[in-house]
Amino acid sequence: MQLRDALDDYKRNTGHATRFPGERRTVTGRFSGGDGRLVHVAGDGELRDFGYPLTGRTGLVRSRVGLAVGDEIAWLDEVPTEQRYVGDTTLIETVHETDHGTVTRHDATIGDAHLTRASVDVGDDGHANVDPADLSLVVYARFAPDGRDDRVGQLRYDDAVEVYHADERDFLASDTGLADLRGQLPATFPELLDDAPTDLPRDRDGDRYEEERLSGEVIADVPFEEGVATVGTLLTDREETTREAARERLAALFAELDSPDALAAAAGETIPAVPESVPARESVVADLRVLSLLSAESGLRIAGPDFDPFYSTSGGYGYTWFRDDAEISTFALDADDRLGLGLDDWHARSAEMYVATQRPDGSWPHRVWPRNGALAPGWANARIEDGPDVDYQADQTGSVIAYLAQARAAGVDAEGLDETLVAALAGLDETLADDGRPVVCQNAWEDSAGRFAHTTATFLEAYSELALHGDGLEAAALDADAFGSTAALDPAALPDDLAAHARDQAARVYDALDDLWVPERGCYALRETAEGAIDDRLDSSTLSLASAHRSFDALGRGDGEGGERGDGADAPGAVDDERLDRLVSHVETVVDGLAHESDEIAGLIRYEGDGWRRAGQRSEKVWTVSTAWGANACAELAVLLADREDPRAAEMVENARELLAHVSPGGSLCEPTTYLPEQFFDDGTPDSATPLGWPHAIRLATVALLDDELPQFADRVAADD
Known part of the structure; x- marks a missing residue:
């Protein structure tokens, strides 16, 4: 888009109710x-x-x-x-x-x-x-x-x-x-x-x-x-x-x-072939098509087509964020394992680029150009600027670690993968405060700073996945000449058993989450502010706690490489009964509290008080990524409950399928193109980046999870429908 075009569009759409000019x-x-x-x-x-x-x-x-x-x-x-x-x-x-x-x-x-x-x-x-x-x-x-x-x-x-x-x-x-x-x-x-x-x-x-x-x-x-x-x-x-x-x-x-x-x-030829037997096949084909469209030859993806290259109303979308990209990679890896989609090349290219783009301090930058991994314009590069971690998004590093650990376990071969995980573990340690929660940094939505429940969830999942799949990782794998730019990355300072260290760190984060529990609302807080106050608003990003606890629960159940299965919920490291009750309360409270419906659409808003891109609309807008996240969190939690034969699992599956229907073909948040736009106005008008890769990946993984691990509830849900 050239400036002449932006000015022409500005003339044509100034004052429009749901279009942002330019x-x-x-x-x-x-x-x-x-x-x-x-x-x-x-x-x-x-x-x-x-x-x-x-x-x-x-x-x-x-x-x-x-x-x-x-x-x-x-x-x-x-x-x-x-x-x-x-x-x-x-x-x-x-x-x-x-x-x-x-x-x-x-x-x-x-x-x-x-x-x-x-x-x-x-x-x-x-x-x-x-x-x-x-x-x-x-x-x-x-x-x-x-x-x-x-x-x-x-x-x-x-x-x-x-x-x-x-x-x-x-x-x-x-x-x-x-x-x-x-x-x-x-x-x-x-x-x-x-x-x-x-x-x-x-x-x-x-x-x-x-x-x-x-x-x-x-x-x-x-x-x-x-x-x-x-x-x-x-x-x-x-x-x-x-x-x-x-x-x-x-x-x-x-x-x-x-x-x-x-x-x-x-x-x-540019889209992976989808077997006819795959469940919700139209949805799966659409998701793989979108993720293919948004991918560079390198394997990195843009968040979405850049509708606003002059940053008129946003910070741009045509870049790779490591949070979004790594979560897409994780969702694709999981769906491929369950559905047999033949995405080996996707997994390998993602791993190779994460290895190539890691910084010397073990972290990943704010955003990069997907074609070559070069640093792209951004506003959260404190670790490059030697600034405080406030202008750093630590959840991005957590998300990459979780993917690389799972990719390693799946046999994905990328040169330097072990060294990258060792450095990333040390970098994660450096941004974990003494109380077991991440330091003050920017959030997933990139619009505030604090100590967020979502960031904590990514740390819990990252440490848990490293503990599950980190057998054989050694500090000696860290090249002091290539890394070692901080004290935390000194190979001599790292523990001998890195998988055991990751397990211990996961337990610390698990315990520290209690600091964010808000009993009056029955949920985990959005964040602790930099000043130490608890911000108890509901935020869809905190739904990531469900998948993080599934990873942590696997530690106690011996689901890692070569581990023996533990004794269920009483095993060391497994999610205990009190935490499970809190998770159920949290997911139900967030899903119910963020639900928003008009005559045209139904879904979840991003967080309470979200004022971005409202135009003339008074209420918060519905987001597809939040709605898909709700479906996935309910499904992840349903698996935890089903493992314990907890009857609440059936209700969680119903919630997952209801939310998934909103973002599935034919749902009010899925366009006739099969695309998921980022946001919707109450009158049904789609807005912002379209298609957005993140919700498509969540939808793909949720379809696979429901079919693979929760088929026993399918008949009941169908009867209720």
Whole structure:
């Protein structure tokens, strides 16, 4: 998105009840990609690239497609349109009904290329006397190579046009040639200053001959052959791909992918195949599609498509957060183990990147660019700036440790994994206060500081998973030259038995949680403030206590590598009866207290008093990640209860399935696209990053958990429904 586009959107949407001006929204439409480039096909058919964080290439920033009869153009974004995914792929079919005929488009992103195949059918159903030979496809495309919309040029060839700045080269070509081609300068200063938005493309201006070559804007007339025209774009780097190779690549794609079936086959290769026997298969396919779309070749993921690159109302979304990413990795690992999804490559790439991006003090930075793990803009990098830990999100390190420990147990092979876990354990110790809870730091929602129940939960889970799966970890694995930047990371200062040390630390954190219990509300507090006061508001992030206690409970039950099963709840390290009662009370209180329903939606708000992105709405907005988290917490707690033959397990399963239904296909929080947006207004309008990877991963794991560990309750739930 360029500043001109942001200003244009600001003019169009200032004062809107549920739209924040200056953004590029993806709450409608669908994405194609999963193998590098990420292209959004809006509900009206507009194409835009969102893959810069994944590939480093900007590509298309605006586009329009029209059907021309002579000088008359019917823009397809102004006519009735229907859209769908084709099968279990990222191929998008969009059908436009124009006065001249029905245009059926198939859009597929294959690597760094995107193909739009358009077929036109004039039929005999009342379209105004149109000769198919008179029809052509008009394509308006604006590229921003290297993220620039100034000092950009064009090169014209017989079969393509190249837009370039310095390193990035963007190509547009057609399988049927280009009957006419012209350029256009971006919006002028008077147009930018005008109160009215600017409609593009403009008519040709004969007085501005230089605009034909000195911009990233192209208007092409593409002829149909036998009712079909295919247009392709390709994003390249001058160091990697020659001009000739780029044109040959597009020509080869036109030849190979010359039908919807061929496009579907190619677009299906970017998503793991899902067995027909998998439960809630539509939901699982959608989750794997989204997680594939949001992934870079490195294996790291963006949180969601970046709808707000100018930080107009947020801090941006097109980055990798280690909290979100590691939890997605953990959920995917768990679901794969239960459902047999064949995600070994995902698990290995995640582990390798977590090893590669660990800092010398054993922690992980606030956020990075997913394409290479380089530090990205952020506001919680205290450990890089040598500041106090207040501006550090310690839960991110806890989440990565939990994943790496489980990946190690699952046999994921990543060079340096053991050394990374040893350093991470030492780094975690350094941010654990003497009372057994994490030090003052930033929270999961990144909007306050304190000593949070959620951060404590991630520490409990991290220590527990290390204790369960840390056999053979040795301090000697720590390279003092590579690490050792703090006293805690001195190999000589680490205990001999690191798994036993992690077990002891888990027990300390478990006991320290009592400090956050609020008996008056029957729940754990959101946090202890930096000043020592208890903030007892309900917060959906505290639902993470359920999975953390399942990990801790496994210690007492001997579920680790080579451990013998203990004697149930009375075994050392297992969750005791009082804590289990408190967990049940906590989860019920949070789920009930954060539940919010309107005529259009139902789900959980993020936390009590959440004022972010409300616009004109007075109440807190419903969040999909909070709702999915509620479902997962109820399911995790149901397993703990079922292990003890506690009758409360059945009620927890019912709660889990009810919450899961809200975020499942057909639920009020799941869009017809199968996407989960981050938030919803009460009138049912989706808002913010869409799709958001985190709730999709939680949904995936919750479906698998309910099917695998709690099938005995399925008949009862079905009967109640």
